Amino acid sequence: MTKEKITLKAESRKLFGKKVKKLRKTGLIPANIFGKDFSSTAITVNLKEFTKVYKKVKQTGVLYLEIDKKILPVLVNQIQRHPIKNLILHIDFKKVNLTEKTQTEVPVELIGQAPAVTEKAGVLLTLTNRLLVEALPQEIPQSIKVDLGSLKEIGQEIKVADLPISTTYQIKTEKEKVIVAVVAHKEESTAPETQTIAAPEIITEKKTEEEPQKESTPTQSSQQAEKKSNNK
Numbered sequence: 001m002t003k004e005k006i007t008l009k010a011e012s013r014k015l016f017g018k019k020v021k022k023l024r025k026t027g028l029i030p031a032n033i034f035g036k037d038f039s040s041t042a043i044t045v046n047l048k049e050f051t052k053v054y055k056k057v058k059q060t061g062v063l064y065l066e067i068d069k070k071i072l073p074v075l076v077n078q079i080q081r082h083p084i085k086n087l088i089l090h091i092d093f094k095k096v097n098l099t100e101k102t103q104t105e106v107p108v109e110l111i112g113q114a115p116a117v118t119e120k121a122g123v124l125l126t127l128t129n130r131l132l133v134e135a136l137p138q139e140i141p142q143s144i145k146v147d148l149g150s151l152k153e154i155g156q157e158i159k160v161a162d163l164p165i166s167t168t169y170q171i172k173t174e175k176e177k178v179i180v181a182v183v184a185h186k187e188e189s190t191a192p193e194t195q196t197i198a199a200p201e202i203i204t205e206k207k208t209e210e211e212p213q214k215e216s217t218p219t220q221s222s223q224q225a226e227k228k229s230n231n232k
Contacts, residue, residue, distance in 0.1 A: 010065045023044055059077070061075075061140075073095070073098055077092040079091055110146050113149070115149070115151065116152055116154050124181075125182070140169065158178070158181075159177060160176070
């Protein structure tokens with residue numbers, strides 16, 4: 001949880017659609033502010049300045065936007081990035097009321113080691129990376145810590161219901177949601193390759209057995225023909 005008051009300057013935005021490319025070329029990122037009982041507002045923020053503050057607040061810390069001589073407490077709700085270059089293309093900020101609880105997704109942080117993995121060669125599977133949390137904006141945790149020490153046997157798992165209860169936030173993700181599990185290690189089997197090789201061998205053997213049978217027929221016919229000739 002970030003208690004330091006971190007601010008970021010923003011300006012109202014009048015360019016939309018394809019025209020926002022001009023903003024990015026000048027080092028500005030198009031963004032929007034939305035929230036409960038708040039009209040969606042289009043803004044721009046400086047890319048370099050946002051990158052600096054985002055390293056501190058992430059998506060769980062409160063950020064204070066300075067816009068039009070007003071200061072708005074917000075959360076970084078979503079960041080849209082270029083699929084290849086990973087450059088920031090757009091940002092969604094969620095305005096919050098510091099006295100009202102809000103919901104946001106918080107990353108899962110795995111701590112410790114699972115004995116089922118280190119001692120019994122199990123494989124750890126992470127099935128849930130983020131959990132939905134409800135809390136006052138300034139009490140949202142930076143991460144939900146999940147201790148792997150309880151995973152002592154292969155087949156065991158940790159669900160949301162297994163996490164300790166906090167007095168400052170509530171996890172809203174369904175309790176039966178599996179976060180991590182340990183499964184048996186599956187070695188690469190050579191059976192498919194063996195079967196592939198064996199199949200032609202079986203076919204070849206059948207052909208080898210059938211060929212003498214086909215050859216025996218004309219031999220028997222020849223013997224019968226010779227007998228008839230001798231009788232004559």
